[in-house]
Structures are given as C-alpha cells and as structure tokens.
Amino acid sequence: MLLLVLLMVLLMLLSLLLTLLLQAKFTRLLPRMEAIWTQISTLFASTDDALLLFEVYNEPKSMTAANLNALNAAVVPIIRKRNPKRTILFGGLKFMSPSWILANPDALKFPADDKYIALEVHSYDPYLYAQCKKCPGACASPKCGGAGPGCCAKSWGAVGRSGTVRALLLALLLALLLALLRADFRPPKDHWINGMKAWADERSISLVYGEFGVTHLQTAATDRVKWYVYHRQKALAAGMAVMVWDDNGGFRVLDRSAKPLSSGWDNPVLKALLPNSPLLQIKTEDEAATLVVDAGAAGDDAAEGTAAAPLRSLRAAQAAARKLRSRHPHVTVRLLPGSHNVGDAPLRLGPADAGVTWRSHDSTNPASVGAPISVTGWRATSISGKPGAVAPLPANITKGTKLRHLWVNSKRAARPTGFPAAVGACAAPYAPATNSKCTFNLSLAANSSSYPEGSGYDFSLTSIDPSAWHNPDDVEFVFTS
Amino acid sequence: MLLLVLLLVLLVLTFSSLSRSCAGFNCWVEPRCGVVSVKGKVVSLSGAAGGPGMNASCYHRLYYYGIGWGGKPTGKAPKPPTSIENLRSNFSHAGEFYYDRAAATIEYIFRAGETLATLEATATTATKQDILIVNNTHDVAWRDVKFEYATWLGSSGPKGFVDTQSAFIYGGGHNEAWGGSTIGGEPPVNIHVAKSQKVKFSGCSFSHLGAVYALGGDGGSQDLVVFNSTWESMNSMRAPNMSALTHYICVPR
Numbered sequence A: 001m002l003l004l005v006l007l008m009v010l011l012m013l014l015s016l017l018l019t020l021l022l023q024a025k026f027t028r029l030l031p032r033m034e035a036i037w038t039q040i041s042t043l044f045a046s047t048d049d050a051l052l053l054f055e056v057y058n059e060p061k062s063m064t065a066a067n068l069n070a071l072n073a074a075v076v077p078i079i080r081k082r083n084p085k086r087t088i089l090f091g092g093l094k095f096m097s098p099s100w101i102l103a104n105p106d107a108l109k110f111p112a113d114d115k116y117i118a119l120e121v122h123s124y125d126p127y128l129y130a131q132c133k134k135c136p137g138a139c140a141s142p143k144c145g146g147a148g149p150g151c152c153a154k155s156w157g158a159v160g161r162s163g164t165v166r167a168l169l170l171a172l173l174l175a176l177l178l179a180l181l182r183a184d185f186r187p188p189k190d191h192w193i194n195g196m197k198a199w200a201d202e203r204s205i206s207l208v209y210g211e212f213g214v215t216h217l218q219t220a221a222t223d224r225v226k227w228y229v230y231h232r233q234k235a236l237a238a239g240m241a242v243m244v245w246d247d248n249g250g251f252r253v254l255d256r257s258a259k260p261l262s263s264g265w266d267n268p269v270l271k272a273l274l275p276n277s278p279l280l281q282i283k284t285e286d287e288a289a290t291l292v293v294d295a296g297a298a299g300d301d302a303a304e305g306t307a308a309a310p311l312r313s314l315r316a317a318q319a320a321a322r323k324l325r326s327r328h329p330h331v332t333v334r335l336l337p338g339s340h341n342v343g344d345a346p347l348r349l350g351p352a353d354a355g356v357t358w359r360s361h362d363s364t365n366p367a368s369v370g371a372p373i374s375v376t377g378w379r380a381t382s383i384s385g386k387p388g389a390v391a392p393l394p395a396n397i398t399k400g401t402k403l404r405h406l407w408v409n410s411k412r413a414a415r416p417t418g419f420p421a422a423v424g425a426c427a428a429p430y431a432p433a434t435n436s437k438c439t440f441n442l443s444l445a446a447n448s449s450s451y452p453e454g455s456g457y458d459f460s461l462t463s464i465d466p467s468a469w470h471n472p473d474d475v476e477f478v479f480t481s
Numbered sequence B: 001m002l003l004l005v006l007l008l009v010l011l012v013l014t015f016s017s018l019s020r021s022c023a024g025f026n027c028w029v030e031p032r033c034g035v036v037s038v039k040g041k042v043v044s045l046s047g048a049a050g051g052p053g054m055n056a057s058c059y060h061r062l063y064y065y066g067i068g069w070g071g072k073p074t075g076k077a078p079k080p081p082t083s084i085e086n087l088r089s090n091f092s093h094a095g096e097f098y099y100d101r102a103a104a105t106i107e108y109i110f111r112a113g114e115t116l117a118t119l120e121a122t123a124t125t126a127t128k129q130d131i132l133i134v135n136n137t138h139d140v141a142w143r144d145v146k147f148e149y150a151t152w153l154g155s156s157g158p159k160g161f162v163d164t165q166s167a168f169i170y171g172g173g174h175n176e177a178w179g180g181s182t183i184g185g186e187p188p189v190n191i192h193v194a195k196s197q198k199v200k201f202s203g204c205s206f207s208h209l210g211a212v213y214a215l216g217g218d219g220g221s222q223d224l225v226v227f228n229s230t231w232e233s234m235n236s237m238r239a240p241n242m243s244a245l246t247h248y249i250c251v252p253r
Helices: A002-043 A065-082 A098-103 A163-172 A175-183 A192-203 A224-237 A267-273 A279-283 A314-325 B002-021 B056-063
Strands: A088-091 A117-122 A206-211 A290-293 A331-335 A339-341 A347-349 A356-360 A367-370 A373-375 A379-383 A386-392 A405-408 A411-413 A441-443 A456-458 A476-478 B032-039 B042-045 B083-085 B097-100 B105-109 B121-124 B132-135 B138-143 B145-150 B189-194 B197-202 B205-209 B213-218 B222-232 B238-241 B249-252
Touching: A002 A065, A065 A088, A088 A206, A098 A117, A098 A192, A192 A206, A192 A224, A224 A267, A290 A314, A314 A331, A314 A347, A314 A356, A356 B145, A379 B105, A405 B097, A405 B105, B105 B121, B121 B145, B145 B189, B189 B205, B205 B213, B213 B222
Parallel strands: A088 A117, A117 A206, A290 A331, A331 A356, A339 A367, A347 B132, A356 B138, A367 B145, B132 B189, B138 B197, B145 B205, B189 B213, B197 B222, B205 B222, B213 B238, B222 B249
Antiparallel strands: A373 B121, A379 A386, A386 B105, A405 A411, A405 B121, A441 A456, A456 B042, A476 B032, A476 B083, B032 B042, B097 B105
16 A cells, blocks of 8 residues: 555656656747747748748647647747738647647637637547558457558448447348448537537637548548548538648648649549639549540550550540540540641631640640651751751652741751842932942832832842842842831 | 930930831831742842732832821832842851752751751741631630641732731732731731630740741630740740730730
C-alpha cells in the first residue's frame, strides 16, 4: 500500500516537473514566435486580405490551454499592427481537434471586438477509416472494424462505427442483405460538425474546416468519395470554410508528377469537392469522352483513339469526336507532341463540333498544328561569292506553285530586295526630281487622265534591262507607305 | 516658356514625320505589284494593263496615289516603287532565299554560324492560307497548341487589297470615294473564326504565319477569347483581327 502511495506521489511530481519544464520552454520560445510573426506580418502586409490568411500555430499540442491563449494574445497584436483586416485562425489543442473544443468549450480565448479571427479545426473522422495506413491491431479486431483495404476500417458510417450494431446485423441478416447495407451510407446523426456549429453560433465565431481527407487506401467501393461529398456538404451547410488536405502522398488529390499537371487531378474527389468549379471543365475529363491523336508512326486512323491505340490524323479525330458527342456533352481530343499537319485543306469545325476541346497532351511539349513542308536535299553552293545551299522543290509542292515564305532554323528567310542601281536622270513630270532613287519614268498611255491602261514603268533612261530579268512574273514592285 | 517651345517643336516634328511617311490614304498596306509583262524596257504591273479590275492597291499606287479624302485628286505624281523584290540579281545577302519557279529549286545564303549540317528549312504554299476554320459553332476550345506554318499569296494576285481599308480584299468595281475600288471579302487570316460563340484559345502560340492576320473573327462571332497565348516570328501584318467581334477578350501572356 505504501509503495502504491509513493508511486502515485512520484507520478504527480513527475507530472508537475513536466509541466514546469513545458512552461519554461514556452516562456523561452515565446519571444521567438513574436519575432517570427513580426517578420511575417511585415513581409506580407501589402498582400490582399482575400488571398492570404494567417494561422497562428498549426495543430497545437504539448502545451496548456493557458499557454495557447498566451501565445494568441501575444501574436495577434503584432499581426494587427500591419494587417488590421487579415483573417487570423486560432486552433484548439489536440491537433486542432473539434473534440477538444467541444469538451472544453470556453478554454480557448478570443479577443473581443476582432471580427477577423476564426476557429480552425482539423478532423479525419473516424480516424481508423480516414487515416487508413496500417491498422494497429489484428485486422478483424473491433479497433480495425474488419479487414478493410490496408487492414483498416472499411466503412465509416453508423453501421461501420458500431461493433454492436454490426454484430447484431451479422447475426440477423443474410450475406447478401449485409452487402447491401454496407453500401447504404448512413452518417452518424451526432456528427461533431453539428456541435461545432452550435458552439460557433453561440459565440459568433467563424469556422474553418482546415484539414480533412481520406487516404487512397480507401476506395470508391469503401465510400471514399461519399466521405468527401458528405463532409463538404455538411461543413458548408454549417457555414464553414473548407480546405481539403493534400500531401501529394496518401491524401493526394492532385498528382504533382502528372504530365500535363492538369491531368493529375483525382477527378471523382475533385468533383465531390468542387461540383460547380470551372476547373472541372478541364480536370474531370471522362476517359470515355477523350480521344488521343499521335501524328507519328504509332497513330492509326482505324484505331480506337485511346492512349494505347491513338488515332493519327486530326480529321479522323474530328469524325470520332462527333460520334462521341452524341453520348457525351463534352469531348476532349488530346494531341500528342509532334506536327499535326492539316495538309492541303484547313481543318473545318462546324456545328457538329460544338463542345469539343482540342489540347496538347503535354503542355510542356505542345503539339503543332499547321501546314509545314520540309525542304530537304540541300547541297552546298556559292551564291554571289557567299556560302549557301540549293535544294530541289519538295516533291509535295507542285512545280509552278508560287512560294512566298521560307523559314530556316525557325527564322524567316527574306526574299531578295533592293533597287537597281540608279543610272540616268529622272524625267518630268512623273518622276519627282527630289527622289534620289528614281531610275525610271512612269510611262502613261494616251488615256492616262482616266484609266491609263497599257502603261508601265519605263527603264529606257537607264542601263537596266528588264527583259533580262530571270522569272520576271515572280518579280514584285513594292510600295512601302 | 522653354517647355512650350519644346512641345511645339515636338509637334511639328511629329506631324512632318507623319506626312512624309504616309500622306492621306495608303497608310494601311504595303502593296506588292506583280509584273505582268516586260516589253523592251517597259515593265507593266498587275493593275496597270487591266485597269481597276486588277490588283486594286497597285492600281491605286500607280494612278491614284494623289487622291485625297473624298476622292479629290491632289495633283501629286503617282507613287514610284520603294523597292523591287525577288530579283535574282539582288540575291546576295545572308539570310535571303531565292525560289526559282522555272527551275523548281530553292537557294539560300547562310547566316553567320549556319552550315549545311545544321540547315532545317520549312516552306508552306499558297494553298495553306487557312489552317483552321471554326464556322457556325460554339463552345470550342484549343489549349496549349502551337499554330504555325501557313501563308497567303493573294497580295500579288488579281485581287489585292483595297487600298484605303485595313487589309480588306478588293471586291471589284471602281469607286473613287473608296480610293479606287470597293470592299470585297474579309482580310485573309490563317485561323478563322466565323459566326461562332464561345471559342477559346488558351496557352497557345501563333508563329510562322504569313496571312494578313494570324487570327481573325468575323460574322458576328461572340465571346472569342485568346488567353495566355504568344505571338512570335510572325510574317503577318498584325496578330489578331477582332474588328467584327463583340465580347472579345485578348489577354497577352
């Protein structure tokens, strides 16, 4: 008995010592927190209040409520010096758990007359379902709720949370009926969000649901998407602002390694979170309404148009997209990197092509749409004493076709331009005497007062012989304004 | 006082500069008038032999350059050409090419640093004016796509530009009030949006395009959006032509 009393006294002393140590640590570190917030609030003082908010301390723990209140009381005045209307988030102990707030409704102190302070809560409820990593006990133990994916709770509604109810049901119902019940989602009636709403309404404090999510070990079959839908709706109905947790790992909603990045969304979850967002026009592509086009050798216009069996031409993609449009409101055509040549006629989109998005599969290596013709077969030659090259007209350009543009190494090559050397005097009245470039006269026909047909530029006063011009019908006179 | 004098000088210089570079009409286009025939030492251009039914802008430059606002002749002499293009005898500068249509060959003079081994050349022909036509539809989007390599040869054809309007194509007839011709079709473009709504180009690039406008919208098109896109290495006179649009947004990158 004496030993037990001594042990209890020892434990109390240890607890007191720990409290004193934590208090000493808090007192020692508080000035550093004040310095940090002085810098942060100064640096971001001019940032739009609608774009940035401050969270004083993420998921407080290992401190007392008094410490937490002292921390908030020290930091808020620092922030308010330069950020008078910045939203500041407070959070309760136990990792901002709503359960701590509900158990200690008046423990967290809020400054009076500051309407820009809100309470942030984090919740992964129920923990063994949402934070599904590896069940700490045996898979079939009550803690694990059954051998779900990753050996953690495989459902999270009322049925899943109550081992007693589950046991009764198991005893009473047939296996088929049980399966139907498991799929029948029934969230708990006493959800913590109800309690938090009452707490917030009573105090006129805004709520921010700052973290929530479910790991990928849960699936649609174990109601993962329904969990997001339910929590979003429940939180919004309670007037909460909502922020989903995405660590690019187990809780990933956007896969940062995806190329293009916009293809990395977890579309069912995104749709659950943002059902009316414009993002969904891009992100929630239904795989069945997506066509893939590869202009290279892997493409085949007889293929299905999937990533594994891409189409080859834009026109085949257009025809396939029109068929898909009869079943889908929106169709996406993804163009793989490369040159998608339209050929001799333009790609024509008409009424049947409404609702189709054409996009590069990889925005960092965009697809090209145009009508390029490669000029090959160059051989070296000397041109006016300078190094150059000559190539035959490409076989797919009909001989005699005019050709106005050439790009060499992506830069436009110029056509020869200039003026024949001035020889001879300019004659009145049509060549201005002040024009030093005048090398010829304008020779007008007899009816020049009205329509001077048959006239032209006369080089007879010069040494220039236009009859010697090579390909004269490709020569152009340029009139720059 | 000194400031006023400086301002006056600046104004005089500005207007004198304008009057030298562009008098009255003719400020919109750079006509290129093809040679129709050579007889001895007399060179006839398109528009010359055929009168106003031929290339309108050339006709105007040759014979009505002196026409002022309202179609009244100014008495000035017809405009001489500023240069002659595509003469084989002028082919001598780095970065120039000469297309010998009769011989079906293309010649090119290297720029500094270029060699035969590094030569990558791309052409496109007159048949490739439009590479994309979006007509009478809605809710069409293009994202992250490069539109490139197209041209237009009509500037030196029988239907050139109307000289007094922003690159509109000659439509026939003769009207001195319009500087010698009437307006015909819309300006040539490489990407053409007509009679459509909610057509969006985002994250796209437009380059190596040779029509008068790279992108044009007309026919009462609405909500044509060009967003976060680039225009580079253009041969076009201008980038987007949105004159006939309503509800148009263009946000440069």
